[in-house]
Amino acid sequence: MNKHPAMTSDYLSMLMILALALLVAAGHSECHPFVESQIPGHLGRNEEKLTHLHFYDLLVGPNKTSVKVAPANPGSPLAFGIVTVTDEILTNGPDIYSNVIGRGQGTYAFASMGELVLAATVNYVFLVGEYNGSYISVVGRDPADEKKRELAIVGGGGLFRLARGYVELTTYSIDLETGNSIIDGNFYVYQY
Ligand SMILES: *[C@@H]1O[C@H](CO)[C@@H](O)[C@H](O)[C@H]1NC(C)=O
Numbered sequence: 001m002n003k004h005p006a007m008t009s010d011y012l013s014m015l016m017i018l019a020l021a022l023l024v025a026a027g028h029s030e031c032h033p034f035v036e037s038q039i040p041g042h043l044g045r046n047e048e049k050l051t052h053l054h055f056y057d058l059l060v061g062p063n064k065t066s067v068k069v070a071p072a073n074p075g076s077p078l079a080f081g082i083v084t085v086t087d088e089i090l091t092n093g094p095d096i097y098s099n100v101i102g103r104g105q106g107t108y109a110f111a112s113m114g115e116l117v118l119a120a121t122v123n124y125v126f127l128v129g130e131y132n133g134s135y136i137s138v139v140g141r142d143p144a145d146e147k148k149r150e151l152a153i154v155g156g157g158g159l160f161r162l163a164r165g166y167v168e169l170t171t172y173s174i175d176l177e178t179g180n181s182i183i184d185g186n187f188y189v190y191q192y
């Protein structure tokens with residue numbers, strides 16, 4: 001074996017530079033960590049509790065807000081492809097004279113070619129009392145012509161931060177001519 005002195009010292013200095021670079025990199029990542037463990041109590045609430053909310057979702061009256069933003073393609077079965085955006089009125093009773101407690105803001109897409117099924121994405125924001133400004137985020141499958149539908153609560157904001165659970169929606173009344181409808185909603189929410 002024939003050692004090449006120049007090659008060996010080049011190799012050594014290269015190793016040293018590499019080691020130095022690694023040290024500097026390690027130092028940098030210590031200075032600027034981007035991940036940090038925290039104890040759950042940091043969020044201020046420790047105990048997860050189950051809350052039941054019951055209210056109505058109104059798409060009726062002069063201020064009915066439901067805008068079709070995308071039509072179905074001609075010939076599509078069962079309105080497949082329609083997308084609507086809604087700003088529904090949430091009330092504590094099943095008519096427009098009930099107290100307004102919030103809004104249901106979201107989109108509904110007619111997402112089935114074989115059934116009347118909506119893909120729903122809705123934020124239920126509350127506008128009164130201690131829940132004012134807090135909201136529950138719901139995503140789910142809504143077979144609109146079935147009596148009872150179940151959608152997932154996937155999160156929320158404010159007092160509903162980190163929420164999870166499910167919603168049962170039942171049609172309270174519907175006027176197929178005008179599209180006016182009242183939905184009865186039972187929300188079961190695990191929240192902190
Ligand atoms: C409808 O909107 C108008 C104007 O914003 C408002 O004055 C009225 O109270 C609303 N009516 C209902 C039933 O929400």
Ligand SMILES: *[C@@H]1O[C@H](CO)[C@@H](O)[C@H](O)[C@H]1NC(C)=O
Pocket residue numbers: 127128129132133
């Ligand atoms: C809800 O909060 C908003 C914004 O902070 C405030 O303007 C409004 O008066 C509050 N409503 C009630 C009923 O407390």
